[in-house]
Amino acid sequence: MNRSRIAPVVWLVGPSVLFMALLFGWPLIVGIGTAFTGDGLGRMVADPYFWPAVRNTLLLIVVLIPLQFALAVGMALLLRANPRFGGLYFYVWAIPLAVSDLAAGLVWLAVLTDRGYLNSVLAGLGLSPVPWLAFDNPVSLFVAVLVAELWRATALVLVIVVAGLQGIPKDYEEAAAVFGASPWQRLRHVVLPLLRPSLQVALILRTILAFQTFAVAQALTGQNFPLLVGETYRWYTVLQNPNVAAALAVVVLLVSMLTSVVYLRTLRAQS
Template sequence: MASRLRSPWILLLPSIVLMTALFGWPLVQGVFTAFRDGQGFTIANWQRLFDDPYFFASLRNTLLLIVIVVPIQLVLAIAMALLLQARPKFAGGHFYLWCLPLAISELAAGLVWLSIFGNRGYLNSLLVSLGLSHDGVQWLNYQNTGTMLLAVVLAEIWRATALVFVIVVAGVQMIPRDYDEAAQVFGAKFWQRLRHVTLPMLGPSLQVALILRTILALQAFAVAQALTGRDFPLLVGETYQWYSNLQNPGVASAVSLVVLAISLGTAVFYLRTVRQPKGAR
């Protein structure tokens, strides 16, 4: 009996050691760095962080990015997955075309959208050629916070919707067709089947997609850096600024702990609110 109880832990031991080495120890080090200086325990790093005007701007911009981008990407991914389920012509081509942005790095995606929204970019060239603007629009000017947010949002939607799409497609394929066919027999319309059959059955996939996408949105950096520099600060960008440019790992660790707290909070929220119906297990 004792050997049976020990055997699962023996099998899990390599994974536990690996997770501890890759995540546990760096987390402990980050907490110590955020609350210590050369003389011992301190909250000076946090005071300096909260006195920095870029911190609250980066926190606001990051939360705005999550609130705007994640729901839009989820809706688009569900719509594309349902369209793919209808098996249109060249369905495989649609799938690979929609997944193409996954092969493009964040920095490259930012540079692509910089060529669109730049002062001499394609969008301004189009506006001038159509006579809608004389000199173009300063989309990425530091005074135009709204247009900077628009550019970053569009770049993130274009770049990362494919990730949510792949997860949702896998979830849709796991739903037995019997449920949808039974609902059709009882006269349920498309929107009724979507609301009462498809979305509840997609609960586990939506959980995974929302958690991963929110965490990745919290880590957004290269796209905004390529488009706006520090004129549109984000939390991970501030971590980079404090660690690399300002040479202050204590404050950088404090910012990273804020990102971790938001990540854990949103993950718990999704796990509690997005659930699979008990009878579907």
């Protein structure tokens, strides 16, 4: 390429590349350097909360992501059928998008606490209250965080799926129906393959955000249900150890990047 053509490209793209390198590259280098100094990795692995946090984070993602996508796709298909008051349904389902993580956690804390709304309903029915957030019941703690995250974050997937469905002409489904395809066959062989780019974006985005789940679990369970990002916060603010906090952040970064690469390669291979 002629130098006279390269120069304008450099002047146009160069400042953006430099800005992105300073904004993301330099903090990344500093964070990785901090993680490998002061025995941050060793203290992270030796921390009794580290492996439970890894287990809880992965378990939450494995259970949460499929449920969110099943609900989001189901709600989006219902809206695609143009039911009565469909617009109202969409706005109601999208309300959690306007609720912050901490606010969502506090809302569900008011529902699930010992004297919360749910136990008040049970008492009104003559039933004994249930300690939903008891520290010695990890199953109920997990279910509480799962339900709160499911309520809070499914709307994000729904918006992406609805946008993807709007780009799929209904002519394809009608043609498949003419040839005798059942509703399930039309969904599996027509709608979902055409929806794959939107599902791929939603899957990567939602998984990365799920790794960052913190405020909801913190509001509901405190330290009783540790998660990786919550441990990062604890080491940095409470224990005042940026080396271990940086090591935990690097773990979250690496796992998120690895998951994104697996998603991209798997979905590309299926396309």
